[in-house]
Amino acid sequence: MASGTQRNGTDGAGEHAAGSAEAVAAAKAAAPASGETVRVDSWIWSVRLVKTRSMGATACRGGHVRVNGDRVKPAHALRVGDEVRLRHGNRERIVVVKRLIRKRVGAPVATECYIDNSPPPPPREAVAPAGIRDRGTGRPTKRDRRELERLRGLAEPGPGSGPGPSPGAAPR
Numbered sequence: 001m002a003s004g005t006q007r008n009g010t011d012g013a014g015e016h017a018a019g020s021a022e023a024v025a026a027a028k029a030a031a032p033a034s035g036e037t038v039r040v041d042s043w044i045w046s047v048r049l050v051k052t053r054s055m056g057a058t059a060c061r062g063g064h065v066r067v068n069g070d071r072v073k074p075a076h077a078l079r080v081g082d083e084v085r086l087r088h089g090n091r092e093r094i095v096v097v098k099r100l101i102r103k104r105v106g107a108p109v110a111t112e113c114y115i116d117n118s119p120p121p122p123p124r125e126a127v128a129p130a131g132i133r134d135r136g137t138g139r140p141t142k143r144d145r146r147e148l149e150r151l152r153g154l155a156e157p158g159p160g161s162g163p164g165p166s167p168g169a170a171p172r
Contacts, residue, residue, distance in 0.1 A: 037077035038100045047110040093118045
C-alpha cells in the first residue's frame with residue numbers, strides 16, 4: 001500500500017464518486033413515488049433533524065415546527081421548496097426542502113435533501129466547573145452542600161434565608 005492505492009487497488013477519488021452515486025441512489029430509493037407526499041414528522045426524522053419520528057410528531061404537536069410560517073400537525077404534507085423551521089433545544093433550525101424522502105438515510109445523503117439556512121449555533125460558554133472538591137477532603141458537610149448548590153444556581157431561598165418574615169410566619 002506504499003503506492004497510495006487502497007486495498008482493492010482503486011484510488012480514493014474513484015471510490016468517493018462511487019460512494020456518492022450510491023448515496024444518490026439511496027436517496028432516490030427513499031423518495032416517494034411521483035405524486036405522493038411525505039409527512040412533515042417523517043421528513044424531519046428522515047433528514048436527521050430529530051432523533052426519532054415520535055420526537056418529530058411531538059415537536060409538531062407542541063408547535064415547534066412551522067412550514068412556510070404556519071404551525072403544522074405531524075401529518076402535514078411537505079412539498080419541494082417549503083421552508084421548515086424547527087425549534088429544538090435552544091436552537092432554531094431553518095431548512096428549505098430540496099428533496100422529499102420517506103426513509104431515514106445516512107447523514108451525507110440527508111444533508112443533500114435540504115438547504116440549511118439556520119443561524120450558527122450560539123458559542124458554548126466556557127464556564128469553570130463549579131463545586132469540584134479536592135480529592136481526599138471527605139464527605140461535604142451540610143454547609144458545604146448548600147454553598148455548592150448556591151454556586152451551581154440550584155439553591156432555592158428557603159425559610160430563614162435573608163431578611164424579612166418567612167413565608168409561613170403569621171403577621172404580628
